[in-house]
Amino acid sequence: MSAERSPRVLAVSNQKGGVGKTTTAINLGTALAAIGERVLIVDMDPQGNASTGLGVPRETRRVTIYDVVVDGRAVADAAVHTSVPGLDIIPADADMAGIEIELANADRRSFRLRDGLAKQGNVPGQTRYDYVLIDCPPSLNLLTLNAMAAADAVLVPLQCEFFALEGLTQLMRTVDMVKRSLNPALEIQGLVLTMFDRRNALSGQVANDVRAHFGDKVYDAVIPRNVRVSEAPSFGKPALIYDLNCAGSQAYLRLAREVVMRERQRRQAAAA
Numbered sequence: 001m002s003a004e005r006s007p008r009v010l011a012v013s014n015q016k017g018g019v020g021k022t023t024t025a026i027n028l029g030t031a032l033a034a035i036g037e038r039v040l041i042v043d044m045d046p047q048g049n050a051s052t053g054l055g056v057p058r059e060t061r062r063v064t065i066y067d068v069v070v071d072g073r074a075v076a077d078a079a080v081h082t083s084v085p086g087l088d089i090i091p092a093d094a095d096m097a098g099i100e101i102e103l104a105n106a107d108r109r110s111f112r113l114r115d116g117l118a119k120q121g122n123v124p125g126q127t128r129y130d131y132v133l134i135d136c137p138p139s140l141n142l143l144t145l146n147a148m149a150a151a152d153a154v155l156v157p158l159q160c161e162f163f164a165l166e167g168l169t170q171l172m173r174t175v176d177m178v179k180r181s182l183n184p185a186l187e188i189q190g191l192v193l194t195m196f197d198r199r200n201a202l203s204g205q206v207a208n209d210v211r212a213h214f215g216d217k218v219y220d221a222v223i224p225r226n227v228r229v230s231e232a233p234s235f236g237k238p239a240l241i242y243d244l245n246c247a248g249s250q251a252y253l254r255l256a257r258e259v260v261m262r263e264r265q266r267r268q269a270a271a272a
Helices: 021-034 049-053 065-071 094-102 112-122 144-151 164-181 201-217 229-236 249-270
Strands: 008-012 041-045 087-090 129-135 153-159 187-196 219-225
Touching: 008 021, 008 144, 021 041, 021 049, 021 087, 021 129, 021 153, 021 229, 021 249, 041 049, 049 229, 065 094, 065 112, 065 219, 094 144, 112 144, 144 164, 153 164, 164 201, 187 201, 187 249, 201 219, 219 249, 229 249
Parallel strands: 008 129, 008 153, 041 087, 041 129, 153 187, 187 219
Antiparallel strands: none
C-alpha cells in the first residue's frame, strides 16, 4: 500500500466471549505482516491477552493503550515491535479496567482512540501502518465504543456453535447504535467462521445458516478447531510462528489474502 494512504482500521469484535477474537487478531495480524503489510494491533482488553500472546511480558508494558486513551500519549510512544517483522502492538494491562470512571467527565471520551490514531498518521517520520486491528473486550463498554468510534469497519469472529447467532444479533445492535451516535461510516467488514469442526454436523449447519443470512459478508476462509493454534499463546507466539504448517496457520494466511483482496476491491469501487 501507498505510504500516504490512511490505514484500514478494523475492530475485531464480538460481545460473546470465547469465539476466537484475540486469536484472530493475533494471527490475522501476523498473516498480514507475512504477506508484506505493516500492521498495528491495539490491545483494548484489560486482560491483555493479545499482548501476552505476542510475547510482550507484563513487566515491560511501560506505556500502554491506557496512556494513549486516558493521558493522550502518542501512539508511537506506546507501540512496541513484536518478534514478527512488520507487526507492532500497543499493549494493555489491568489499568484499563477503571477507564469508565476515569473518563466519566472527560471531553471526547468515546473518541480518545480515534484521536490518537489520527495524530499518528499526521506526524512525519512515524510508522505508517496499512492495517490497524483493535482487539476489543467481550462486552459493550467505553473501551468497545472507543474501538468502534475509531474503526472503519468491524471484523466479526463467529464460533460455529449453537449460540453464535445470538451473540451476533447483540453485536449488530451495537454497530447500529454506534453508527447513529458516534461513527456514521462504520460498516461490517466481514464475518470469520472460527473453531470449525468438520466432524461435528452442528458446525456445518451453523456455517450454512450464517452464509445464507449474510451472503458474501462471510469470508471464504474458515478457521478450524486446531490444537496448535490453542497451544501457541502459552509460548508467547502467534500460531504462524509456532507452527506455520498447521491447519490453523494456513487458514489465517488464506484469510489475510482474502482481507487484502477485498480491501483492494473496496478501494477500486470507491475510486470508480
